[in-house]
Amino acid sequence: MTQLKSFQLNRISPLSGNKKILTIVMDGVGYTNPNANITSELKNQKGLLPSEAFITGNAVNAAYTPNLDTLISSSLFRTLKAHGTAVGLPSDDDMGNSEVGHNALGAGRVFAQGAKLVNSAIHSGKIFEGIAWKQVVGREELKNKKNTLHLCGLLSDGNVHSHIDHLFALIKGAKSEGVQKVRLHVLLDGRDVGPLTATEYILKLDSFLKEINSNHFDCKVASGGGRTFVTMDRYESDWSIVERGYQAHILGEGRGFSSLLNAVETLRQEKNYYDQDLPPFVIIDQGKPLGTVEENDSFIFFNFRGDRAIEISRALTEQNFKSFPRKRFPKIYYAGMMQYDGDLKLPELFLVTPPAIDRTLTELLCNASVKQFACSETQKFGHVTYFWNGNRSGKFNAELENYIEIPSDLIPFQERPWMKSAEIADITIKNMYDNSFEIGRINFANGDMVGHSGDFAAAVLSVAAVDLALGRIMKAAKETNTILIVVADHGNADEMYELDKKTKKVIFDDNGKPKLKTSHTLAPVPCVIYNTEILEKNVSLKTDMPNAGLANIASTILDLAGFNTPDFYEPSLIEFNSEKKKILK
Numbered sequence: 291m292t293q294l295k296s297f298q299l300n301r302i303s304p305l306s307g308n309k310k311i312l313t314i315v316m317d318g319v320g321y322t323n324p325n326a327n328i329t330s331e332l333k334n335q336k337g338l339l340p341s342e343a344f345i346t347g348n349a350v351n352a353a354y355t356p357n358l359d360t361l362i363s364s365s366l367f368r369t370l371k372a373h374g375t376a377v378g379l380p381s382d383d384d385m386g387n388s389e390v391g392h393n394a395l396g397a398g399r400v401f402a403q404g405a406k407l408v409n410s411a412i413h414s415g416k417i418f419e420g421i422a423w424k425q426v427v428g429r430e431e432l433k434n435k436k437n438t439l440h441l442c443g444l445l446s447d448g449n450v451h452s453h454i455d456h457l458f459a460l461i462k463g464a465k466s467e468g469v470q471k472v473r474l475h476v477l478l479d480g481r482d483v484g485p486l487t488a489t490e491y492i493l494k495l496d497s498f499l500k501e502i503n504s505n506h507f508d509c510k511v512a513s514g515g516g517r518t519f520v521t522m523d524r525y526e527s528d529w530s531i532v533e534r535g536y537q538a539h540i541l542g543e544g545r546g547f548s549s550l551l552n553a554v555e556t557l558r559q560e561k562n563y564y565d566q567d568l569p570p571f572v573i574i575d576q577g578k579p580l581g582t583v584e585e586n587d588s589f590i591f592f593n594f595r596g597d598r599a600i601e602i603s604r605a606l607t608e609q610n611f612k613s614f615p616r617k618r619f620p621k622i623y624y625a626g627m628m629q630y631d632g633d634l635k636l637p638e639l640f641l642v643t644p645p646a647i648d649r650t651l652t653e654l655l656c657n658a659s660v661k662q663f664a665c666s667e668t669q670k671f672g673h674v675t676y677f678w679n680g681n682r683s684g685k686f687n688a689e690l691e692n693y694i695e696i697p698s699d700l701i702p703f704q705e706r707p708w709m710k711s712a713e714i715a716d717i718t719i720k721n722m723y724d725n726s727f728e729i730g731r732i733n734f735a736n737g738d739m740v741g742h743s744g745d746f747a748a749a750v751l752s753v754a755a756v757d758l759a760l761g762r763i764m765k766a767a768k769e770t771n772t773i774l775i776v777v778a779d780h781g782n783a784d785e786m787y788e789l790d791k792k793t794k795k796v797i798f799d800d801n802g803k804p805k806l807k808t809s810h811t812l813a814p815v816p817c818v819i820y821n822t823e824i825l826e827k828n829v830s831l832k833t834d835m836p837n838a839g840l841a842n843i844a845s846t847i848l849d850l851a852g853f854n855t856p857d858f859y860e861p862s863l864i865e866f867n868s869e870k871k872k873i874l875k
């Protein structure tokens with residue numbers, strides 16, 4: 291990775307009088323005009339509540355949000371782009387997500403992201419020329435069937451963590467390389483795609499395998515499970531998720547089925563599982579698991595995004611691993627689709643080089659000796675640290691960076707939609723009064739984590755809980771001389787029902803019920819700068835930036851803090867009506 295030289299910020303006006311700037315990320319709280327998309331036809335649908343937001347499944351607009359409403363009515367309110375090319379994704383059909391959103395927020399620029407980089411590496415063929423491919427796939431032992439190549443990852447075209455086309459390209463590449471035996475360990479999605487879409491992808495995979503399998507090429511599914519229950523934990527929230535995956539994928543331990551389709555269909559019949567919650571399973575052939583991982587096998591984790599790939603990567607490669615008993619730890623040739631953590635160099639081998647996100651806001655502020663604060667609950671803690679800092683888990687300067695994690699609950703979040711919003715507000719407000727930082731950022735997980743459950747009523751409560759916390763912080767901001775920048779990283783709770791792409795009308799299922807949506811949205815996000823009358827009087831939003839996105843926030847923070855904004859960052863969203871130095875006094 292080429293790293294450019296670091297950069298020294300030039301401060302033209304110090305933050306005096308304990309002035310502070312705090313960015314609040316309301317995860318998954320997209321903004322759409324409350325009055326859009328209503329038709330009389332929709333209003334007449336049976337069984338639906340009469341409010342417009344309720345009818346369209348927009349939990350952000352349906353929630354009681356007096357504080358957010360105050361912010362939205364301010365002259366310093368606008369929306370920002372948070373999806374597609376504005377955050378480095380391949381196309382504007384790609385919804386935003388936390389990784390690309392927080393990368394853009396923390397780095398002040400847009401980098402071509404995993405989804406895009408893997409596409410180009412496949413199209414150019416470079417993915418099959420690198421060291422990792424040679425060392426993991428190009429091995430003699432795979433060509434003479436002594437060992438097996440395992441591919442593990444998320445089976446969908448969600449393009450947040452993975453894409454099914456990437457899996458197909460790897461399988462084709464392995465066949466061309468002369469590999470004879472491939473075993474797949476698939477995680478069902480239902481979170482970046484519709485909640486009950488697994489069968490679509492399974493049928494796609496089945497017909498692909500039918501086509502590609504031959505006398506000399508044997509590729510089959512060996513194990514799997516739903517992504518939120520099996521393998522894809524993050525930020526060490528619940529290692530038992532990874533343990534279940536290890537048992538199914540590596541040891542071949544778990545409930546047996548004759549095929550992937552059979553597993554999903556049987557499990558769904560027994561209990562109304564959404565895809566993401568499916569328990570682990572193992573495919574059995576002639577009484578034996580079809581594809582345990584053995585000594586000297588090769589293994590590729592084909593998700594490109596890091597947060598949920600780190601723990602399984604550690605479980606498969608770490609010598610002194612203590613997070614759960616592995617029972618058996620075969621020595622394998624392991625590669626990730628990407629390197630998931632730039633500080634830990636994890637994993638050592640990777641197929642595609644990740645974006646070289648350098649000179650992040652945290653780094654520049656550390657160079658300028660600015661005290662910083664970051665806080666969230668476990669589910670989003672890495673978002674305001676690791677993602678915010680360009681996919682690095684370490685700190686630039688431990689003395690200047692105060693990071694606080696509030697442990698998340700280990701229950702379905704729709705059962706506690708307030709999550710840890712109150713605790714995050716408590717700690718943040720305390721740090722505001724203590725003047726422990728100059729520039730901080732926090733994340734409220736609610737709109738996103740509850741949005742993913744598909745539970746509309748709970749999502750409405752989740753947004754109200756964020757609003758309550760927001761109101762407390764707004765009050766404290768007035769009393770502690772703190773400027774707030776309230777923003778979101780992408781939409782989610784703003785569309786709890788599937789909408790027709792063109793007409794934006796709710797799609798109904800065969801029973802006349804709205805089709806639930808669990809994934810993120812393409813919505814823009816709110817952005818407000820809040821605090822003093824002085825600010826409102828002397829600062830305005832530039833009017834010539836209709837396409838501004840999340841990457842414009844970093845410069846805006848620096849601008850408000852009295853720094854010159856670096857020319858390699860996207861420009862600030864604001865302008866000062868008279869001399870900046872005087873206004874920021």
Ligand SMILES: O=C(O)[C@@H](CO)OP(=O)(O)O
Nearest residue numbers: 387388389450481482738
């Ligand atoms: O839960 C996750 O992993 C993603 C969705 O796949 O959500 P977010 O980007 O908000 O973290």
Ligand SMILES: [Mn+2]
Nearest residue numbers: 317318388779
């Ligand atoms: Mn998010």
Ligand SMILES: [Mn+2]
Nearest residue numbers: 318738739742
């Ligand atoms: Mn999400």
